[in-house]
Amino acid sequence: MPATAASLGEFEQLVILAILQLGPDAYGVGISRKLETEIRRTVSRGAMYTTLDRLENKGLVRWRLAPGGDERARLPRRIYSLTPKGLAAIRAAQEALQKMTRGLDHVFKTPA
Amino acid sequence: MPMSPPRFARWLLTRALPSGPRAETMMGDLIEEMSARAAASSPSAARRWYRRTALLLAIRYFAEPPSPTPVPDSERASPMDSLLSDLRYGLRSLLRARGFVTTAVVTLALGIGSATAVFSVVDAVLLRPLPFADPNRIMWMTEVGDAGEPMSVAWPDFLDWQSRATSFTSLSAVQPTRFNFTSEGEPERLLGRRVTASFFSVLGVRPAAGRMFTEAEDRPGAPRVVLISDDFWRRRFNADPEILGRKITLDGLPREIIGVLAPGFRYSPLQNDAVVVPLGATATEDSGLLDRGNHNGLSVIGRLKPGVDEAAGRQELDTISSALRASYPNTNSNIHSHVVPIADRLVNGVAPTLRVLFAAVACLLLLAAVNVASLLVARTVSRQHELSVRAALGCGRWRLVRQLMVEGFILAVAGGAAGSLVCAGLIRILQIAAPPNVPRLDEVRMDAGVWLFAMAASLIAALVLSAFPGLQSSGIRGQEALVRAGRGDHTTVAGQRIRRALMVVEVALAIVLLTGAGLTMRTMRALTKVDPGFDATNVLTMRFEMTGDRPLMPVYADMLTRVEALPGVKRAALTLSLPIEGSQWNSVFIVDGQPVPPRPQLPSAAFCPVTTEYFATMSIPVRAGRAFDQSDTKSSRQTAVVSAAFARRFWPAESAIGKRFKQGWPEDKSPWYEIVGVVGDVKLEGVDVETPMQAYLPMAQEPSNSVALVVRTATPSAALVKQVPAAVHAVAPSVPLYGVQTLDELMGSSLARQRVTMLILAGFAALALVLASVGLSGVVAQGVSARTREIGVRLALGAERRQVVGLFVRQGLITSVAGVAIGGLAALSLARLVAAQGLLFGVTANDPATFWTAVATLIGVSALACYIPARRAARINPTVALRGE
Numbered sequence: 001m002p003a004t005a006a007s008l009g010e011f012e013q014l015v016i017l018a019i020l021q022l023g024p025d026a027y028g029v030g031i032s033r034k035l036e037t038e039i040r041r042t043v044s045r046g047a048m049y050t051t052l053d054r055l056e057n058k059g060l061v062r063w064r065l066a067p068g069g070d071e072r073a074r075l076p077r078r079i080y081s082l083t084p085k086g087l088a089a090i091r092a093a094q095e096a097l098q099k100m101t102r103g104l105d106h107v108f109k110t111p112a
Numbered sequence: 113m114p115m116s117p118p119r120f121a122r123w124l125l126t127r128a129l130p131s132g133p134r135a136e137t138m139m140g141d142l143i144e145e146m147s148a149r150a151a152a153s154s155p156s157a158a159r160r161w162y163r164r165t166a167l168l169l170a171i172r173y174f175a176e177p178p179s180p181t182p183v184p185d186s187e188r189a190s191p192m193d194s195l196l197s198d199l200r201y202g203l204r205s206l207l208r209a210r211g212f213v214t215t216a217v218v219t220l221a222l223g224i225g226s227a228t229a230v231f232s233v234v235d236a237v238l239l240r241p242l243p244f245a246d247p248n249r250i251m252w253m254t255e256v257g258d259a260g261e262p263m264s265v266a267w268p269d270f271l272d273w274q275s276r277a278t279s280f281t282s283l284s285a286v287q288p289t290r291f292n293f294t295s296e297g298e299p300e301r302l303l304g305r306r307v308t309a310s311f312f313s314v315l316g317v318r319p320a321a322g323r324m325f326t327e328a329e330d331r332p333g334a335p336r337v338v339l340i341s342d343d344f345w346r347r348r349f350n351a352d353p354e355i356l357g358r359k360i361t362l363d364g365l366p367r368e369i370i371g372v373l374a375p376g377f378r379y380s381p382l383q384n385d386a387v388v389v390p391l392g393a394t395a396t397e398d399s400g401l402l403d404r405g406n407h408n409g410l411s412v413i414g415r416l417k418p419g420v421d422e423a424a425g426r427q428e429l430d431t432i433s434s435a436l437r438a439s440y441p442n443t444n445s446n447i448h449s450h451v452v453p454i455a456d457r458l459v460n461g462v463a464p465t466l467r468v469l470f471a472a473v474a475c476l477l478l479l480a481a482v483n484v485a486s487l488l489v490a491r492t493v494s495r496q497h498e499l500s501v502r503a504a505l506g507c508g509r510w511r512l513v514r515q516l517m518v519e520g521f522i523l524a525v526a527g528g529a530a531g532s533l534v535c536a537g538l539i540r541i542l543q544i545a546a547p548p549n550v551p552r553l554d555e556v557r558m559d560a561g562v563w564l565f566a567m568a569a570s571l572i573a574a575l576v577l578s579a580f581p582g583l584q585s586s587g588i589r590g591q592e593a594l595v596r597a598g599r600g601d602h603t604t605v606a607g608q609r610i611r612r613a614l615m616v617v618e619v620a621l622a623i624v625l626l627t628g629a630g631l632t633m634r635t636m637r638a639l640t641k642v643d644p645g646f647d648a649t650n651v652l653t654m655r656f657e658m659t660g661d662r663p664l665m666p667v668y669a670d671m672l673t674r675v676e677a678l679p680g681v682k683r684a685a686l687t688l689s690l691p692i693e694g695s696q697w698n699s700v701f702i703v704d705g706q707p708v709p710p711r712p713q714l715p716s717a718a719f720c721p722v723t724t725e726y727f728a729t730m731s732i733p734v735r736a737g738r739a740f741d742q743s744d745t746k747s748s749r750q751t752a753v754v755s756a757a758f759a760r761r762f763w764p765a766e767s768a769i770g771k772r773f774k775q776g777w778p779e780d781k782s783p784w785y786e787i788v789g790v791v792g793d794v795k796l797e798g799v800d801v802e803t804p805m806q807a808y809l810p811m812a813q814e815p816s817n818s819v820a821l822v823v824r825t826a827t828p829s830a831a832l833v834k835q836v837p838a839a840v841h842a843v844a845p846s847v848p849l850y851g852v853q854t855l856d857e858l859m860g861s862s863l864a865r866q867r868v869t870m871l872i873l874a875g876f877a878a879l880a881l882v883l884a885s886v887g888l889s890g891v892v893a894q895g896v897s898a899r900t901r902e903i904g905v906r907l908a909l910g911a912e913r914r915q916v917v918g919l920f921v922r923q924g925l926i927t928s929v930a931g932v933a934i935g936g937l938a939a940l941s942l943a944r945l946v947a948a949q950g951l952l953f954g955v956t957a958n959d960p961a962t963f964w965t966a967v968a969t970l971i972g973v974s975a976l977a978c979y980i981p982a983r984r985a986a987r988i989n990p991t992v993a994l995r996g997e
Contacts, residue, residue, distance in 0.1 A: 028141035029148075045165050046172035049138060065133055068140050071147055075140030076133060 007058075008093050014039065015051050016090045019061065019080050027066070027077040028052075052080065060086030115147050118159050121166035128170035142166065194511075195518075202519040212491055213523070216484045220527025220573055222879060223480025225534025228558075228566040230473040232539060234466050235565075236556040242455055243377055245316025251280075251425055252457040253412040255433075258446040258712060265410040267401040269436060269447070273412065276432050279425040280414035282310040285391055287410045288383065292659050294846050295361035296348060301656070301848040302362070303383050306391035314415045315379070322356045322371030330392035336367040337390065342375035344386040362387065364659040405443040405777060413454060426451040446712035464949030465869055471942065472628060476876050479621040481573045483883045484527075486614040488520060488577055490894055493607040520578035528570030532558070535566065545868060608898065611891045612927050618887050619931025619970065620938060622880040626966035627939040629877035631946065631955060632870040634962060638954025639863055645794035645803075646691060647731035648855035651822055652829035652836060653690060655851040658817040658844065665746075665812055667843055671821070672723065674839040680826050681836075685726035686811060686819045689718065691794045692855075692862050695804065696720075696818065703762050704772035704784060711777075717758060717805040718796055719775060721814040727753075727791055729824045737769040737789035744788075744810035751813070752785035755806035759790045773807070785809065798862055800953050820851070829854050869951070881970070884931075885977035892924045893981035903985050904993025913986035920985055924978030925971070932967055939963065 008016070018034045019026040028049070035043045055061045063078040082090070101108060122139075129135035142162060150158035206213050241247055253273075255263050270285045277283065287306040292299060309330040312318060325337050338360065349355055359366045367389070379385060391410075395401045401408060416425050429449040436444045492499070499512060539556055658664060668686055675684040689696045695718035702708055709715075724740045726732075735756055744751050752773070759768035772784045785807070793803050823829065823836055837849050853861075860867075896903070903916055940958055947957035955962065 028137065029144050032145075044168065045142075046169050049169070050172065065137070068144075072140035072144040075136050075143065077140060078133070078137040 008089055011047065011051055012055060013090065013093055015048065015055065016060070016082065016086060019082060020090070024079065026080045031080070055086070059083060060089055115143070115150055115155060115158065117143055117146060117162050117166075121163045124170045125166050128173045130173065138169070198511075198515045198518045199522070201515060202522050206519060206522060209491070212487060213526075216487055216523050217526045217530055219480045219483050219883065220524065220570075221530035221534050223477040224528050224531030224566060224569045224573065226538060226876070227473045227477040227569050228531060228535040228562060229538035229542065230466075230469050231565045232535065232556050232558060232562040233542065234470055235559075235561055240555070243317070244454075247455055248453060249416045250314065250454040251414050251416060251422065251451050252454040253283075253414065253429060253449060253451050255407065255447050256450045258448070262450070263447075264407040265412050266404050266407050266443070266447075267395060267410060268404040269433075269444070270410060270412055272436060273429065273432055273449075276435075277414070277428055279417060279420045279428045281417050282314050283412055283414040284308045284311040284314045285410045285412050286311065286379070287391055287408065288380075289389075290657065291362040291387060292364070292657060292846075292848055293348075293360065293362055293386075294364070294848075295359070295366075299846045299848040300348075301850040302344070302386040304387035304389065305379060305385050306389050306394060308391050311388070311413075314413050316415070317374065317377060319371035320374040322369070324371060325390050330390040332393055332396045334390070334393055336365060336393070337370045338362065338367040339371040339373055339388040340369055341373045341384070341386050341388075342377070343384065345372050362389075363657075403443075404440055422451070422453060442711060445710075462865070464951055465865060468628070468946055468949065468951060469869065469872060472625060472873055472876050475621045475625055476880060477569060477573075479618055479625075479880055479883055481576045482614050482617050482621075483887050484523065484573070485577050485579075486611045486618075486887055486890070488516075488523075489607050489610050489614070490890060492516065493894070517578035521574045524570045524574030524577055527573060528566055531570070532563075532566055535562075542868075605898075608891070608895055611894070615884075615888055615891055615927045616931040616934065618880075618884045619928050619974070620935030622877070622884040623932050623935030623966060623970055624939045624942060625873065625877040625880045626970060627943060627963055628946065629870070629873040630962040630966050631943060631952060631957075631959065632866070632873050634955040634959070635951070635953045636863070636866055636870045639799055639866060642795065642799045644691060644799060644859065645732060645792050646855075648859055650825045650827070650829050651730070651855040652825060652832060653820055653822050653851070653853060653855060653858065654837065654840075654849045655690075655818070655820045656840065656844075656847045656849045657819075658847060664815040664817060668723065668811065668815075668819075671840055671843045672725070674842060675821070675823055675836055678832065678835050678839060680832055682824045682826055683725050683729040684821065684823045685723045685729040686821055687720060687722045687726050688816045688819060689720045689796065690820045690822070690858070691730075691796050692798055692858055693820075694797050695806075698804075699775050700777065701807070702774045702776075702778055704774070706762060708778050714777075715761070715805070717754075717807045719807050719809060721809045721811045721816045723811045726808070726822070729822050730794075731824075732794060733792045735790045735792060736767060737787070739789055739791070740808075740810045745812050748813075750783045750785045751788045751810060753789040753791055753808040754787055755793050755803075756790055757793050757803065758805040758807060759787075761805065775807075799859065822855075866951075866953075881973055884970070885973045888924055888928065888974055889977040889981055891927070892920055892978045893984070895923070896920060896981055896985045900988060900993050903988050904990040907988065908990040908994065917979070917982045917986045920982035921975060921978045924982070925975060928971060928974035928978075932970060936963070936967065939966075 014035060015031065018031045018038075022030050022034055028045075031052075032043050032045060032048055035048070052061065056063070060083060061080050062083055063080045065076045066079050068075045068077050125139060125142075126135070129138060142165060146158045146162045149161055244250060253265070255265050255269065257263060265285065267285070270283070274283045285308045289304050289306050291302045291304055293302045309325060309327045312324045318324070319339060320342065322339070324339070328334060329337050340355075345351060345355060349358075352358075355369055355372060358369050360369060361367075373388070400406050414425070416422070426449075429451055433444075433447060433449040437447060503512060536558060539558070543556065658667065672684050672686065675681060697719045698716055699719050700714040700716045702714070722740070724742070724744070727734060727739045736759070737753070739753065740751070754768060762768070762773075763771060768787050768790055771787050773787070774780070774782055774784050776782045791808070794806065795801070795803050796806060797804065821836070821840065823832070825832055833852060837852065840847070840849060906916055907913070940963070943957040943963075946952060
């Protein structure tokens with residue numbers, strides 16, 4: 001079933017955006033670090049991994065294995081990237097947000 | 113270098129995470145982050161973070177298996193549905209393995225059933241409250257001597273207790289008694305109790321009809337009254353609604369029935385009292401009750417006042433007794449009071465046996481559960497393929513474990529249900545086969561408390577049973593397992609290890625039960641080998657009591673003549689006291705020509721009037737002098753025959769013939785008895801009890817109206833059980849006979865409690881041996897089939913079949929020996945506990961012969977149990993085995 005923008009939850013969107021931001025560094029540790037830095041709240045690892053699994057099940061992201069270094073006992077990493085379907089979904093989500101925030105600048109303007 | 117993660121947290125993750133690259137990358141992520149945190153803050157903070165995160169991840173992944181295909185919310189099964197499907201799946205799976213299920217359910221049923229049966233007895237005898245109001249407030253009091261030897265309470269002492277004690281709302285004296293009931297058709301010997309007027313208020317009960325008797329009726333000369341039991345009223349009077357006011361004849365005297373007791377009321381679980389009469393009315397001048405030195409079988413009960421505790425009551429009675437000791441040094445100088453709660457007193461004798469049985473049953477229940485757990489582990493190993501397929505098809509690990517747990521639960525419920533049937537059957541058997549003096553045994557039934565216990569036992573079994581396969585299967589990995597199945601991989605090895613550990617526990621439990629059984633068997637043997645001092649074969653006995661004014665000796669002589677005339681009768685005699693049953697008359701005495709000791713140290717003996725043929729009838733050997741004969745009449749000098757212990761005590765270096773002694777206190781005006789004979793000692797008070805000194809008197813000189821008739825027959829005496837009473841009744845038609853039994857039966861029933869204990873423990877031990885050896889056999893068999901390829905290799909490389917068999921037998925025996933070592937220690941400590949309860953006779957707690965016999969039996973049976981499946985290893989064809997690669 002094709003995922004529409006309406007089926008992306010808030011956390012799912014943040015995770016997808018983090019993946020886009022990180023590019024080739026989009027693996028577990030990187031994604032959680034990015035999220036915690038930018039949104040300034042603790043990210044449950046369990047929630048993150050299950051969200052990644054869910055996005056994968058929906059066909060919005062995919063991953064490939066990359067070798068790991070000594071800092072992780074040589075265990076591999078999963079590097080995530082968006083599928084075309086995933087890209088379409090996040091675009092639709094952004095459009096929807098923009099449409100709904102039109103004319104509300106005075107609400108979202110950050111105080112000087 | 114990365115930090116190494118905390119071991120337990122890491123293990124938890126490996127168990128919880130789905131297998132494959134996912135798990136590896138997640139583990140790697142956590143290690144990387146932990147190292148980064150260690151650098152940023154501290155290693156300990158990093159480890160804490162790792163533990164916390166690992167735990168949360170494990171919970172999330174365990175509870176929510178990832179499914180490869182997304183399930184829309186609307187279609188996701190509710191928890192109830194999935195539980196039902198687990199149930200259905202489990203039932204189908206179990207039904208396909210009928211042999212396994214039968215073994216498991218039967219094992220559980222035996223364990224749970226016997227545990228519940230013993231619990232129901234313990235519940236009825238020890239736990240259920242007595243039928244009195246607030247029984248914890250009722251105390252039971254007697255008097256004891258300086259060395260704690262029990263005596264009953266002297267009536268004047270009771271009166272002083274009553275007037276002086278302030279801790280009790282009331283005290284009542286109680287005396288067991290028997291009556292000849294003769295007014296309504298068939299004469300009957302009734303059991304009853306004499307009590308003082310406050311008896312019912314102490315117990316807090318009321319009669320169901322009529323009234324209790326008053327203080328005025330509790331005095332000598334008052335009109336005679338009686339209360340009857342509900343059972344007696346229904347049985348002999350057909351529940352006549354006009355029963356109150358009716359008169360009945362007890363011991364030849366009429367009494368008016370003033371009340372009927374409540375149905376089910378019983379003062380003592382050991383005696384079903386048919387009648388209750390006033391005790392105070394018998395305290396006449398000539399009754400002997402008024403003598404402070406006489407202890408006539410009275411005991412005292414009292415209800416503590418509100419706010420007064422047991423210790424205070426005991427203390428007060430102690431003080432009063434000590435005042436009496438000072439005021440009456442002649443009679444009371446060695447008399448102390450003894451106060452215990454009434455519940456303790458009534459069940460005291462049986463409690464130790466019940467405790468031991470309960471411990472044995474706990475062992476058996478555990479053994480049964482462990483055995484079935486071992487079977488389940490084996491089954492999980494053999495289902496590995498099925499489980500791996502399901503795991504590969506996406507069934508989450510938690511789901512798999514849950515299904516295995518549901519199966520274990522189904523087995524436990526089935527075992528519990530079957531166990532209830534076993535329990536009901538065992539209760540019936542116990543009630544039929546039990547010794548006569550186990551209190552309240554007829555009140556044993558499966559009530560709410562017992563059902564609760566059965567369910568709890570099943571639940572515990574279920575928990576034990578589901579833990580093991582659950583632990584095992586959480587390590588099953590889907591795809592890898594499919595590939596590796598059939599290679600004898602680590603799941604089988606882990607299963608084997610668990611099963612061996614369980615076997616060690618089983619063997620330990622079996623050794624405990626075997627040792628217990630061995631000790632009780634030796635106790636039984638020692639008890640039956642004790643020489644009672646007489647010949648019990650082919651002797652019939654019965655008791656009766658003559659009432660009225662007829663001179664006794666002519667009646668007795670007539671009776672004995674008629675009985676001896678019966679065909680098959682060799683000899684007959686009358687006696688006051690029967691051996692084993694116990695002495696009916698004990699008294700202090702003084703020996704002529706020897707210094708009189710102070711009153712507290714006066715010797716006492718069992719006095720027993722007997723007719724002339726008594727010693728010959730009982731085959732009691734005459735060691736010196738003669739038995740009684742026709743020369744001992746009412747008008748000749750007073751004679752006596754004493755036991756060897758009596759003679760030895762006072763005349764160790766010379767003959768006792770011709771010596772004299774006097775019964776009673778030094779100042780009593782009783783006649784001197786001259787000793788004309790010495791006979792062998794007789795176990796008067798029981799086979800395992802120290803035999804007292806005995807003094808026999810000629811019945812002609814000391815007639816007794818309460819007697820036991822002993823009849824020695826040429827053939828087994830049971831054949832004459834109708835003719836002898838008929839001969840007695842020909843002379844005394846309205847005298848009820850009771851206690852009709854052979855001496856063999858008498859001796860047997862005195863040992864009944866020990867015999868039943870021994871049989872139960874022996875049964876448990878045999879069952880434990882069977883369970884343990886079957887379990888051991890199963891483990892070895894599984895090991896053989898798992899290592900088939902290895903055996904093939906060994907054989908192909910030139911190993912002898914004998915060596916291969918020896919390998920497995922040795923392994924099995926090591927498990928056995930480990931169990932024996934652990935169990936042996938437990939067995940020794942438990943044996944000491946059993947001995948401390950006074951349950952052993954003729955054998956010590958750490959008797960080496962018993963212990964090593966048990967060990968040898970277990971090792972021997974284990975060796976056989978290992979050898980039989982190991983022989984299969986010897987028959988393995990190496991080429992076939994190796995081809996299986």
